[in-house]
Amino acid sequence: MQIPGITLPLAHLPVQLLALWIAGALHELGHAVAAASARVRVLGVGVFLWIMYPGAFVELDQRTLAESSTRNKLRIAFAGVWHNLILVAIAAAALKSGMLDWPWTWIGWETTATGVVATSIASWSPLHQAVPASSTITQLDDNTLAGGTVDWTRYLEKKTHLAPNTTGYCWSKDAWLSRKPDCQCCRFETVHVRCTYTSLVCFATYNSTSSSACVPVASALQDTTACTDDTVCPQHQVCMFPQRLSPGEQLLRIHYQLPPWSLDGATAADNQFTVFLGLPSDIYAAIRVSRWRPRLSWLPGTLPEFSVLFVR
Template sequence: MLMDEFTVFLVSVLAIHCVLLFFDVVFKSCSHYPYLYFLNKTGLEVKPFQIQLFTTAFNRQIQKWGAKRPRLLAAWFNAGKYVTIVTMPMAVLLILHTTVTALRSSIHYTKSTVVVELLVPGWNLPTSDFAYYFVSLVISIVVHEMGHAVAAVREDVHLIGFSAVLFFVIPVMVTHIDPLDLLPYSRRLRIYCAGVWHNIFLALMAAVVATTLPWLLYPFFDFGTGVQVEHLIEGSPFVAEGGLILGDKIVQIDHCPVRGITSWQDCIDQAMRAPVTAGFCIPHNFIEEHDETIPAKHVSESQVECCGSNSPRHLCFEYVGTEDEPLPLPQHSCLLARKVVDLSAQTCHQVSDCPSSLHCFRPSLDNSSKLVLIRRTSGPVVLYLGNPADVYHSVTVTDFINIYKYLPSSLPDGLTKLCQYVTLLSSGLAILNVIPCFYFDGQYIMRAVTEMFAGKRIPSDTARQAVSLCITMLGTLMLVVYVLVMAINSY
């Protein structure tokens, strides 16, 4: 069995890690001076399945940011401190609720809506979105650590540098600062809470951008007036002559107006649910001039074939009349489908739907097939004979319609998806870091909060440390149980 692209990518990354580790061990064992000089100069370090880079290149810029507008920064990080403290119990309750809900659904074998879910490419995310996932994760981590760094500089704490680590394919970043033992706990909290606060703000901004993107891109992309064909599956019938073309603007399916992807899906669903294909109002003389009927035969209970095999563009149409009136025309007529569609401006399901001068004819098809009319702003109507679900699976469309052809239609969709991933991952990092758990910001936030709010009630420093430690242990246990439950519940 051939491996998919994502598996090939993971294997390639594993091979690169192994090669780098091999050369690192060889060069270090040989005391290869140029290689050792390179590692010392760049701050690069190679370890099993991880690559670490320490840098001070951004220290000067961070110092400038932390020194500008000190009152505004103090208000900013004070707001972050209070928002983070309020967020902590909410995050704990959210994780507990998700864990209990997932446990109930696994025990009773019922599906439930998961409030907080781990996002892992290839597990519960499409592997095709890995690039968006990786970039969004990097942005969220960088913004988080920049929050700690700027807050530390604002509190006159020395910034040592940054460590960027790539654990296999997962990026991690760490801010190195001097110890905070001499700072009051209120000032420590501003530094501890800055990362979570920046993640919350980033998630909100990304959500706002994703929501307002149609208006932000309006001078270049139209929105809400149809959908644009972005991709056609190779070998689909829509690629053939008379089918769709990349860039086509679709405005209607049958007589259902298309304004966006939601209405596009609704119109396809409506076509699938229709019991039969609608008929067409046709004049008497058109039938007489274009009828190419051969002796009719029943193909199935609902389908009659009256066209020859040499007429692939013709369809057998059945006359729709009443039982008590004589047939003014043949029961079945073989007509060119496109001419019928182009001629008829009105559809029908019964005789009364057509004017008195016209007759109602509908395609004679089996129950699973429909004649789907896809109308676009340029070019003739696209006729598709088959299951309407094939339209959804074969044609990829976008809400954004490029006004200028040189602008790729994938650009706004890519920006929207990136903003959505930033919203998810940045808010997820905020929730994860604010929980009182070892090695996360929540551990230090809980210690500082305990000292600030329990200092008078619990005079003993050892007792306050014990309270903080117990809460952190419970938070760590809760997070471990959550991860295990989510992992088990996914299978």
């Protein structure tokens, strides 16, 4: 069941209300057309808004309706449902055939097969400053997003239910040994105090969880791979795990490409990188993703996806 704010983002509510109003208007239009064809007088038609619920109505002359044949009465009664069935059939055909894609490719959008496009990022999220809108997110940790929004949702759900400190990262053994064994970021009970002021995160190695060190997370995790123990890492590297995480928090690496207009073509295609430390559900709530990317900076990135949502 699709409920905005519960099973769907609250931002979908205006689109769903508009779709509901149009479906209701076509339903009532069906009653009106059937009544007019049966020579039943139509006294009035209109739309209304009750609190937040949009609707429509048709008022028929009860005398001429009562004088109509049983067949005409049934036609008038079922005409609204018939119009809705036709509307559903047209919408399903448009979605399945890809008909909705054609207009957007003509007027300035393109689809991406390398990941998902961040059409908008909530201002309350730290990712608002880290990842520019209309960037293409190509990878979460070591998982590519070639499957689009399905891969995006599946991985964030998996990361949400993952036990803390079960995913480590390979890092240079020499770099690890050069870190101070006792540092300020490992003294706090949680990482929240530290996060505001520095990019250091407390880590411990697989073989020695009692020994911890503060690691510059952005540079350390940029070209690394995930691990569960030292045997997964290349030679001369250790598997280190983040420490001092609050319940539910995870460390995620986000790889993305800048939108085409940000830099020259060659540079914009290069992978950029940022690290997120927090609840995976916050990423899902903060970033609205789509497979559509605008080719020009002034085009709204959310428009094509809203059209698909509206038809659905």
